[in-house]
Amino acid sequence: MFLIEMVILAVVLVVLYLFVQFGKISRNGITTDNDNLDPATLETLDGYTDIAVFGLDNRTSGEYENGRADVLMIFSINNDTNEVKMVSVYRDTYLNMTDDDEDFNKANAAYSLGGAQQAVEMLNENLDLNIQNYVSVDFEAVIDVIDQLGGVEEVEVTKNEAKLMKKPIKEVCKLKDVDPDTEYVSAGTQTLDGIQALAYMRIRKDNGGDFKRTKRQREIISKVIKQAKSSNIFTLNSMMNDLLPEISTSLTNSDMVTLLLQLFSYEVADSSGFPFEKTTMDLSVGNSVIAADLESNVIELHEFLYGTEDYTPSEDVQNFSDTIIYRTGIHEGDGY
CATH class of the missing domain: 3.40.630.190 (LCP protein)
Structure with a gap:
């Protein structure tokens, strides 16, 4: 019994320590439920933890409310296998910004227009996702973490x-x-x-x-993930001391404790860029990446992330896809 009590005490102390560390984080909650998804899609997505990661190029550490999102990524964790898949959304991808059929821009404009809230909504609405949380990091955090490793x-x-x-x-x-x-x-x-x-x-x-x-x-x-998994507790502690004050997130302390305690079981299974089939074109918003077409790319995205075969995109995605085709003349098969 004494051994069991000591293990329980150690776990409690670790959790308390993590809660103290997480107090250094800038918190900003978001509300992002995607009402366009059918029950079958929502059931599939419930088996995964999807987190949007934004890399900000604000030139000043600690500015997270807006600014240019130099990096837009989706981390998708399979809750059963702990396999992680990463998808980079090309920042110049021509997508809808506000669910208004006329409001299209480059993907990285969403963060500058409405911060993490609008950026996550943009990803959810255009890609038929239901991302509930995000993490934003300034380049200073990237430098610090890598140097600690x-x-x-x-x-x-x-x-x-x-x-x-x-x-x-x-x-x-x-x-x-x-x-x-x-x-x-x-x-x-x-x-x-x-x-x-x-x-x-x-x-x-x-x-x-x-x-x-x-x-x-x-x-x-x-x-970095691979090296962090093989690092000792002192290195990880130093990383947290440097990293946590330099990020903003909607994740709760409980969310982060859960993710951190499972860190060593995560395996990066695959990664890709989105859109899969694309081309480039000069538009009114500047040189843009055009999905060829959005609907077929969303189908491929759901197969890549969730193994869903013959996915049927939502009506909104189909409408956005039709609008992009109308404005650019780019159809499925026109990309590379």
């Missing part, structure tokens, strides 16, 4: 990527008062520190543009 290991940097990393390295070093000459990298497989990894994830002006950029982001995140 001792860098991201075994990243293969090409000669062109090393060259293109110089500009974002200079920008970040200026803000952090760091000599950029100490951060520049050469081509090859290496360990990247926080500033270098952030620069690697922000490269856009290479072959593949935003599509390749989001692939690099998923690569770094997968490696």
